[in-house]
Amino acid sequence: MNSPSAVPTPAILVIQELRDDLPFILLAEDGEDDVFFMKHAFRKHGLMERHFVAADGGKAVDYLSGTGVYSDRKQYPLPTLLLLDLKMPGLDGFGVLRWIRERPEFKKLAIVVVSGSCAEADVKLARELGANDCRSKPSCLPDLVTMVLELCQRWSPPNSAAETPAVVVVE
Numbered sequence: 001m002n003s004p005s006a007v008p009t010p011a012i013l014v015i016q017e018l019r020d021d022l023p024f025i026l027l028a029e030d031g032e033d034d035v036f037f038m039k040h041a042f043r044k045h046g047l048m049e050r051h052f053v054a055a056d057g058g059k060a061v062d063y064l065s066g067t068g069v070y071s072d073r074k075q076y077p078l079p080t081l082l083l084l085d086l087k088m089p090g091l092d093g094f095g096v097l098r099w100i101r102e103r104p105e106f107k108k109l110a111i112v113v114v115s116g117s118c119a120e121a122d123v124k125l126a127r128e129l130g131a132n133d134c135r136s137k138p139s140c141l142p143d144l145v146t147m148v149l150e151l152c153q154r155w156s157p158p159n160s161a162a163e164t165p166a167v168v169v170v171e
Contacts, residue, residue, distance in 0.1 A: 023110075023156055024077050024078070025079055025080075026079035026081070027051055028082065028083065029055070030085065041144045041145045041147075052079070058091045080109070080156075081109075081110045081112065081152075082110070082111045083114050084096060084111055085114065094125060097126060098129055100130065113131045114136075116136070
């Protein structure tokens with residue numbers, strides 16, 4: 001019989017250790033439906049505790065700069081991956097890219113534009129402003145889940161112990 005202070009089972013230890021190998025994602029997205037489906041994809045890959053949603057570009061900048069309620073970095077850690085919509089009210093994705101690239105402390109932040117607008121001019125400008133990758137928003141849920149897995153594998157923290165992040169399916 002295990003006492004309350006007993007060591008967790010190996011399976012639980014593995015999951016706890018692998019969480020640190022997963023990216024922490026800041027999702028800058030204003031579309032409620034898009035946020036809902038992205039959260040579903042995050043849940044499929046064990047990222048429910050590894051993301052934060054900013055509903056517009058201004059909130060994304062506030063989060064990144066650690067101002068106001070976001071000053072507690074234990075509760076609001078710096079992301080290793082920013083998933084950025086381009087077409088948001090107020091400060092749009094291009095404005096967020098300009099703000100980030102003016103700050104050397106975010107030089108290593110991986111930025112992936114995930115937008116319904118993947119016009120050639122938008123992609124070109126996003127890359128010029130520092131986006132590492134540009135993806136079209138998938139039109140079906142299985143493709144979105146696959147895209148999130150690919151992005152997590154590509155943009156896992158550099159000191160990750162695993163070659164690729166673990167996929168923990170939570171039903």
